[in-house]
Amino acid sequence: MKEEIIIAGFGGQGVLSMGKILAYSGLMEDKEVTWMPSYGPEQRGGTANVTVILSDERISSPVLNAFDTAIILNQPSLEKFESKVKPGGTLIYDGYGIHHAPSRTDINIYCIDAMDAATEMKNAKAFNMLVLGGLLKIKPIVTLDSVLKGLKKSLPERHHHLIPMNEQAILKGMELIRKM
Amino acid sequence: MAEEVKLMKGNEAIAHAAIRYGADGYFGYPITPQSEIMETLMEEKPWETTGMVVLQAESEVAAINMVYGGAGSGKAVMTSSSSPGISLKQEGISYLAGAELPALIVNVMRGGPGLGTIQPSQADYFQTVKGGGHGDYRLITLAPASVQEMADFVKLGFDLAFKYRNPAIILADGIIGQMMEKVVLPPFQPRLTDEQIRAARPWAATGKTKNRKRNVITSLELDPARMEENNIRFQAKYREIEKNEVRYEEIGCENADYLIVAFGSMARICQKAQELARAEGINVGVLRPITLWPFPSEIISHYADKVKSMISVELNAGQMVEDVRLAVNGRVKVEHFGRLGGIVPTPDEVVNAIKEKLL
Numbered sequence: 001m002k003e004e005i006i007i008a009g010f011g012g013q014g015v016l017s018m019g020k021i022l023a024y025s026g027l028m029e030d031k032e033v034t035w036m037p038s039y040g041p042e043q044r045g046g047t048a049n050v051t052v053i054l055s056d057e058r059i060s061s062p063v064l065n066a067f068d069t070a071i072i073l074n075q076p077s078l079e080k081f082e083s084k085v086k087p088g089g090t091l092i093y094d095g096y097g098i099h100h101a102p103s104r105t106d107i108n109i110y111c112i113d114a115m116d117a118a119t120e121m122k123n124a125k126a127f128n129m130l131v132l133g134g135l136l137k138i139k140p141i142v143t144l145d146s147v148l149k150g151l152k153k154s155l156p157e158r159h160h161h162l163i164p165m166n167e168q169a170i171l172k173g174m175e176l177i178r179k180m
Numbered sequence: 181m182a183e184e185v186k187l188m189k190g191n192e193a194i195a196h197a198a199i200r201y202g203a204d205g206y207f208g209y210p211i212t213p214q215s216e217i218m219e220t221l222m223e224e225k226p227w228e229t230t231g232m233v234v235l236q237a238e239s240e241v242a243a244i245n246m247v248y249g250g251a252g253s254g255k256a257v258m259t260s261s262s263s264p265g266i267s268l269k270q271e272g273i274s275y276l277a278g279a280e281l282p283a284l285i286v287n288v289m290r291g292g293p294g295l296g297t298i299q300p301s302q303a304d305y306f307q308t309v310k311g312g313g314h315g316d317y318r319l320i321t322l323a324p325a326s327v328q329e330m331a332d333f334v335k336l337g338f339d340l341a342f343k344y345r346n347p348a349i350i351l352a353d354g355i356i357g358q359m360m361e362k363v364v365l366p367p368f369q370p371r372l373t374d375e376q377i378r379a380a381r382p383w384a385a386t387g388k389t390k391n392r393k394r395n396v397i398t399s400l401e402l403d404p405a406r407m408e409e410n411n412i413r414f415q416a417k418y419r420e421i422e423k424n425e426v427r428y429e430e431i432g433c434e435n436a437d438y439l440i441v442a443f444g445s446m447a448r449i450c451q452k453a454q455e456l457a458r459a460e461g462i463n464v465g466v467l468r469p470i471t472l473w474p475f476p477s478e479i480i481s482h483y484a485d486k487v488k489s490m491i492s493v494e495l496n497a498g499q500m501v502e503d504v505r506l507a508v509n510g511r512v513k514v515e516h517f518g519r520l521g522g523i524v525p526t527p528d529e530v531v532n533a534i535k536e537k538l539l
Contacts, residue, residue, distance in 0.1 A: 027185065034361050035360035036359040037358060039354070060454075060455065061449040062355060062445070063448075063526060064527070065527055
């Protein structure tokens with residue numbers, strides 16, 4: 001098994017932490033993992049992105065040409081990464097952040113209205129976990145159990161009381177995602 | 181009990197490994213993309229546990245001179261910075277080499293010249309292995325290609341520095357510093373006591389006792405005849421290091437038609453390029469120098485008679501390529517491919533460069 005993922009959006013949307021939780025979940029399953037963030041000025045207010053690779057084998061490059069899965073949370077990121085999805089790969093986007101839907105026909109495209117749901121839940125912080133739930137529904141690369149263990153590992157103890165809320169958001173995200 | 185597998189950034193791994201090595205002091209000044217080294221040390225508060233000093237100096241110049249002082253008293257001390265900050269430290273590094281002081285320096289390179297960019301680069305190769313500071317000196321240079329090696333090379337760097345009484349440097353870049361991977365941290369070693377330091381490092385300025393002469397830590401020697409003697413001694417030491425400490429990794433080099441030479445993060449990207457090229461029937465090997473000085477000239481020379489051509493792939497305009505060419509001495513064509521100023525090539529770009537320049 002090997003999954004090469006790009007997560008891209010605005011700084012502050014929880015792009016890097018979503019990638020981190022995925023990476024920790026992979027760690028819980030004894031997978032090889034790399035988490036490579038964009039750390040440039042773009043991270044501060046502009047676009048942020050992170051490449052996460054989960055694999056059963058040793059990972060060579062943390063820098064990739066193309067991705068199995070792209071999770072796209074704003075329009076500039078769609079323009080940058082739609083063409084970088086491997087043929088037959090998967091693109092997931094947030095309905096609120098994207099004004100011009102992706103146009104490729106050789107990849108599987110899914111939409112999740114995670115921003116709307118987070119607003120409805122009055123919890124902006126649930127946004128990235130809703131998206132993560134959507135990803136796991138269509139690509140169960142790690143188990144929910146591993147994600148919860150990964151959350152525990154990546155969050156400082158003072159935030160552990162938030163784990164049930166995160167779990168709820170993940171489950172909700174699994175319901176929300178829809179094929180386009 | 182087996183050590184736990186952890187997930188962390190390369191910079192964080194350096195900090196944890198330094199505490200576990202039993203380092204006595206870290207002196208630094210923040211700069212992206214390596215600030216997590218000092219941040220992690222400050223969070224871990226080793227002064228409360230092992231007694232390690234962690235100090236944010238007023239500048240890079242101050243930090244490297246604190247390293248000089250600590251090293252002179254026989255302590256295991258280190259500093260870290262990124263390219264522009266490392267330039268500021270060059271005088272101190274030359275003085276460390278001149279006074280034969282062991283110390284560990286970490287450079288998490290970013291794009292230059294000047295203040296440049298904060299994105300990854302390998303453009304400080306020349307600065308690190310060809311001098312940087314003034315005078316005929318050499319820096320033991322370790323180039324990590326994974327978070328695990330960031331952790332492991334702290335001990336290796338300190339051990340080599342003490343073995344040869346010479347500064348050692350970990351030459352990483354923004355990718356290795358910023359990315360998270362699995363790592364098993366080295367076991368805890370206690371810091372040496374003053375008594376142990378006096379015994380293990382009799383040259384150090386630890387306070388004169390009646391039964392020995394004064395230890396003087398200096399790089400100054402105004403008598404040129406004696407200064408030449410010092411230099412001859414340094415050179416003999418450098419030859420010894422070149423004989424004993426060359427390290428490299430061969431990745432699928434046996435029976436390869438073409439050879440990529442690449443270090444650090446670029447070697448990782450080249451391994452992916454190697455997979456892609458092989459899928460197209462181009463048989464490429466990757467030779468990864470782990471020590472940039474001493475440079476693995478002998479093994480590269482060995483492959484000069486086996487491959488059709490070589491390419492040095494670097495995040496710079498062509499620096500290590502000169503050492504590859506010296507190693508093969510004209511027996512095989514050596515090309516260079518690089519991106520500049522903080523741009524990192526994708527594996528595809530490397531494959532295209534192989535096709536354009538080697539085939």
